[in-house]
Amino acid sequence: MATHFASRPEAEPRPGGPGLRRRMATDMVGTGVLWLATALTVGVLLWVLGYAAVQGFRYLGPEFLTSTPPGDPSRAGGGFLNGIIGSLIVVGLATVVAVPLGVGAAVYVVEYGGRLARAVDFLTDLLIGIPAIVTGAFVYALWVTRFGFSGYAGAISLALVMLPLIVRATAEILCLVPRDLREAGLALGVTPARTIVSVVLPTAMGGITTGIMLAVARAMGETAPLLLTALGNDLFVETHPDHRMSTLSLQIFSNAITGFEAAQARAWAGALTLVILVLLCTAVARFVARRSSVTGAR
Amino acid sequence: MTYGNRNPLDSLDPTAMKEPKMPPTAPPVDQQAAARFAPARLDVVDLTASYRGLPAVADVSLTIEPHRVTALIGPSGCGKSTLLRCLNGMHLMAPHATVTGQVLLGGTDIYDPRVNPIEIRRRVGMVFQRPTPFPTMSIRDNVLAGVHLGRRRGRGTHDDLVEQALMRAGLWKEVRNRLKAPGGGLSGGQQQRLCIARALAVEPEILLMDEPCSALDPISTLVIEDLIKEIRETCTVVIVTHNMQQAARVSDTTVFLNVEYAGVPGRLIEAGPTEQIFNAPQQRATEDYTSGRFG
Ligand SMILES: Nc1ncnc2c1ncn2[C@@H]1O[C@H](COP(=O)(O)OP(=O)(O)O)[C@@H](O)[C@H]1O
Numbered sequence: 001m002a003t004h005f006a007s008r009p010e011a012e013p014r015p016g017g018p019g020l021r022r023r024m025a026t027d028m029v030g031t032g033v034l035w036l037a038t039a040l041t042v043g044v045l046l047w048v049l050g051y052a053a054v055q056g057f058r059y060l061g062p063e064f065l066t067s068t069p070p071g072d073p074s075r076a077g078g079g080f081l082n083g084i085i086g087s088l089i090v091v092g093l094a095t096v097v098a099v100p101l102g103v104g105a106a107v108y109v110v111e112y113g114g115r116l117a118r119a120v121d122f123l124t125d126l127l128i129g130i131p132a133i134v135t136g137a138f139v140y141a142l143w144v145t146r147f148g149f150s151g152y153a154g155a156i157s158l159a160l161v162m163l164p165l166i167v168r169a170t171a172e173i174l175c176l177v178p179r180d181l182r183e184a185g186l187a188l189g190v191t192p193a194r195t196i197v198s199v200v201l202p203t204a205m206g207g208i209t210t211g212i213m214l215a216v217a218r219a220m221g222e223t224a225p226l227l228l229t230a231l232g233n234d235l236f237v238e239t240h241p242d243h244r245m246s247t248l249s250l251q252i253f254s255n256a257i258t259g260f261e262a263a264q265a266r267a268w269a270g271a272l273t274l275v276i277l278v279l280l281c282t283a284v285a286r287f288v289a290r291r292s293s294v295t296g297a298r
Numbered sequence: 299m300t301y302g303n304r305n306p307l308d309s310l311d312p313t314a315m316k317e318p319k320m321p322p323t324a325p326p327v328d329q330q331a332a333a334r335f336a337p338a339r340l341d342v343v344d345l346t347a348s349y350r351g352l353p354a355v356a357d358v359s360l361t362i363e364p365h366r367v368t369a370l371i372g373p374s375g376c377g378k379s380t381l382l383r384c385l386n387g388m389h390l391m392a393p394h395a396t397v398t399g400q401v402l403l404g405g406t407d408i409y410d411p412r413v414n415p416i417e418i419r420r421r422v423g424m425v426f427q428r429p430t431p432f433p434t435m436s437i438r439d440n441v442l443a444g445v446h447l448g449r450r451r452g453r454g455t456h457d458d459l460v461e462q463a464l465m466r467a468g469l470w471k472e473v474r475n476r477l478k479a480p481g482g483g484l485s486g487g488q489q490q491r492l493c494i495a496r497a498l499a500v501e502p503e504i505l506l507m508d509e510p511c512s513a514l515d516p517i518s519t520l521v522i523e524d525l526i527k528e529i530r531e532t533c534t535v536v537i538v539t540h541n542m543q544q545a546a547r548v549s550d551t552t553v554f555l556n557v558e559y560a561g562v563p564g565r566l567i568e569a570g571p572t573e574q575i576f577n578a579p580q581q582r583a584t585e586d587y588t589s590g591r592f593g
């Protein structure tokens with residue numbers, strides 16, 4: 001970074017002349033600004049994480065992870081077991097739907113091109129910009145009004161949130177796979193489809209996994225669309241997605257908005273659990289991606 | 299005849315997806331050898347190759363004899379790579395690329411819409427300027443990529459095939475103990491020989507090489523030149539090179555292409571036995587080029 005500032009093509013100064021001093025000053029100012037920006041970004045991030053950790057660890061424990069909330073929210077004790085299980089089920093279902101569709105669409109956009117592909121590309125950008133609450137309202141209107149609140153409805157809304165993120169991330173990675181590799185495959189007499197499946201996708205595996213995990217993390221934290229679809233269920237552990245379900249995010253919300261100290265303690269513990277869950281998913285996915293490509297090319 | 303811009307990955311086109319016609323079982327070894335020893339002749343007739351309607355190389359007619367090493371030489375931009383890529387249909391992989399004229403492989407025009415382009419690319423292999431080992435595959439899987447992914451012989455270990463291809467590419471001794479290691483971990487010269495082995499494993503009749511040594515050190519270059527002379531026993535070689543010493547060292551026939559100035563298509567100036575092109579060229583431009591007066 002420092003060299004970048006120092007090597008700007010200005011008038012060629014003699015070594016040690018006034019030009020050098022000016023460039024050194026510019027360099028110091030530039031480095032300082034960048035350092036400050038970095039420190040601020042990292043600082044805010046650490047603050048959020050640290051605050052959630054401090055507040056969350058006050059209550060997070062075995063009981064929190066193994067029990068449901070008390071019937072009376074003002075009472076202490078209980079936990080978010082139903083939310084944890086609900087999150088895993090709803091986000092799991094959404095991922096199962098969104099990953100093949102998203103990766104498939106990205107392959108189509110990047111590898112096949114054409115007018116339809118450009119349309120898909122454009123729609124993806126539009127979808128990314130749609131607020132999640134609108135997605136929730138959409139699923140509410142089309143699905144919930146007919147079939148009622150359910151884990152499935154929640155999964156559909158989350159899949160809609162994840163889909164454009166996965167398409168975008170996968171398409172970007174696919175563009176980074178050198179054209180030479182595709183041509184090398186084709187020149188061996190391998191069919192285009194087989195070249196994509198056996199050469200291009202494995203090469204892009206690490207990056208695609210990262211993109212999917214970002215989408216999963218985003219879905220884990222979504223609350224608004226779930227209020228309109230999965231609705232929530234603070235009473236008992238529901239494992240059948242055909243019924244209304246709680247998720248971690250919904251439980252954090254419902255407990256946080258009560259004025260009770262005990263409920264807010266549970267909400268903080270839930271928030272911390274959410275963070276840990278997302279980190280765990282990411283770590284596992286990275287590990288799997290590394291194992292699956294022979295060399296760990298990424 | 300003009301052939302439209304075929305989308306490179308146009309698998310929506312059913313003909314592009316057709317499996318190449320294969321013998322039902324692997325032919326016995328001696329028959330294989332016999333097949334390998336009989337590459338088809340390649341005739342280029344009035345070929346013009348264009349990008350976005352602008353011809354890059356025009357009106358080329360030329361015969362490439364079996365078991366010969368043919369060198370394509372000429373100043374940069376004269377269309378050597380384009381001409382080479384026309385010989386197995388890879389030219390049409392570039393966006394907005396078109397071809398007119400014919401490339402007859404054993405008498406059949408490879409640009410005839412009834413011909414399966416995948417079959418052609420199996421018969422006419424290609425090695426690129428920059429080594430392109432598949433980064434997620436081991437050395438062994440790289441060698442077998444064309445065989446496995448093309449399902450020519452189905453799945454299997456093919457230990458003999460791996461050894462044979464690596465031997466022919468002069469890489470066997472260096473990698474025999476680490477066939478499971480990633481192909482990307484080899485040196486540049488080794489990677490290029492791995493790519494040659496990968497191309498040879500498909501047993502092509504003709505091998506096209508586009509400046510295969512230009513990214514390599516002199517020692518690797520010599521190794522590759524030696525192996526070119528050897529693979530001539532089993533297949534025809536067409537090599538693009540900007541290095542005239544290399545053309546003189548490895549080739550039997552030399553084809554000189556030239557372009558007057560940027561913007562006009564390159565043309566074939568002279569083709570003939572390498573000795574003649576370098577010692578007694580018929581054309582003034584050839585003499586100027588080979589004697590180093592320009593280019
Ligand atoms: N993919 C492409 N798209 C458009 N023009 C190209 C492309 N590849 C090559 N050309 C043009 O075609 C001409 C011949 O290029 P090329 O075959 O690469 O020459 P050489 O290999 O002899 O240096 C050049 O003028 C080049 O600019």
Ligand SMILES: [Mg+2]
Nearest residue numbers: 378379380508
């Ligand atoms: Mg070239």
